[in-house]
Amino acid sequence: MKKILVLVDFSASSVNAVAYAASLAGDKGFEEIILMSNCFVPLFEQIVPSPDLIQVGAEDIRTRMEHLMQQLVEMKTEIEKQLPATIPVRIAVGTQPLLRSVLDQAESEAPALVVIGSSRTVGDDCSIGRQVIPLAKVIPVPVLVIPPQARYxxxxxxxxxxxxxxxxxxxxxxxxxxxxxxxxxxxxxxxxxxxxxxxxxxxxxxxxxxxxxxxxxxxxxxxxxxxxxxxxxxxxxxx
The missing domain is CATH 3.40.50 (Rossmann fold)
Incomplete structure (x- = not known):
C-alpha cells in the first residue's frame, strides 16, 4: 500500500505540511495517510522535580497522551473532509525519543514517503521541524520537507x-x-x-x-x- 507518513506537532508548519500531504495524496494516488505525533517524557522529568517543584507522574503522562490523541483525532476529522473516502487517515503516537519513534514507525508501516513541515523561525513551536536534518538521516524512505509558506x-x-x-x-x-x-x-x-x-x-x-x-x-x-x-x-x- 502506498502510504504517506506525516509528522505532526500541531505547529503552524506541521499543520501546513498535513494539508500539503492531503492534496498530494489525492492527486498522486497515495492510498493512506498516517498522522504521527510523539509523547515522550524523559525519565529525568519523572524522578526530579522542576524548579517549581513540579514532578511529572503517571497521571500527568496519561493526561498529555489523552490531549494529544484528541488533537490528532480532530486533525484527522478535518483532513478526511478534503480527501476521497478511498484514502483513509490513521493516527499514531510514539512514546520514545522522537528519532527512535519515527524510525520505528517508518520501519513498521513502510510508507512510500515521510512528510515534515520545516521550521523557519527561532523560538517557534515546531519541535519536529527543527530536527529535519537528523530525521532525514535516519528515516529509510524519501523525506519531503515542506516550507511554512508552501502550498500544493x-x-x-x-x-x-x-x-x-x-x-x-x-x-x-x-x-x-x-x-x-x-x-x-x-x-x-x-x-x-x-x-x-x-x-x-x-x-x-x-x-x-x-x-x-x-x-x-x-x-x-x-x-x-x-x-x-x-x-x-x-x-x-x-x-
Missing amino acids: HPLKTVLVAGTAEPGDSLRPLFGELENIPYTPTKKDILAEVLQAAEDRKVEMIVALPRKHSFFYNLTHQNITQAIVLNAVEPVLILK
Whole structure:
C-alpha cells in the first residue's frame, strides 16, 4: 500500500505540511495517510522535580497522551473532509525519543514517503521541524520537507540538485513528470539551486542520494540544511 507518513506537532508548519500531504495524496494516488505525533517524557522529568517543584507522574503522562490523541483525532476529522473516502487517515503516537519513534514507525508501516513541515523561525513551536536534518538521516524512505509558506500545486516540473536521472526513484511516488531539469555542479551550490528553482518556477527540488547528489549521504549537513531552510519550494530528499 502506498502510504504517506506525516509528522505532526500541531505547529503552524506541521499543520501546513498535513494539508500539503492531503492534496498530494489525492492527486498522486497515495492510498493512506498516517498522522504521527510523539509523547515522550524523559525519565529525568519523572524522578526530579522542576524548579517549581513540579514532578511529572503517571497521571500527568496519561493526561498529555489523552490531549494529544484528541488533537490528532480532530486533525484527522478535518483532513478526511478534503480527501476521497478511498484514502483513509490513521493516527499514531510514539512514546520514545522522537528519532527512535519515527524510525520505528517508518520501519513498521513502510510508507512510500515521510512528510515534515520545516521550521523557519527561532523560538517557534515546531519541535519536529527543527530536527529535519537528523530525521532525514535516519528515516529509510524519501523525506519531503515542506516550507511554512508552501502550498500544493500539481507537480509538472521538479529541479534535480544532482547529476543523474531520478526517474526510477520519482516514478513510484509521483508517476511521470513532464519536465525534470538538472542543475550542474558549481562552486556556489546553494545559490545555484535556489536561483534555478526560481527561474524555472518548479514545484519541487529533489536532492539525489549517493554519489550523484550534492548532499552525499547527508554528510554535508550545512548544504542540505541551507537548501531546506532557504528554499520556498518543497525539498524531496531521496534515499
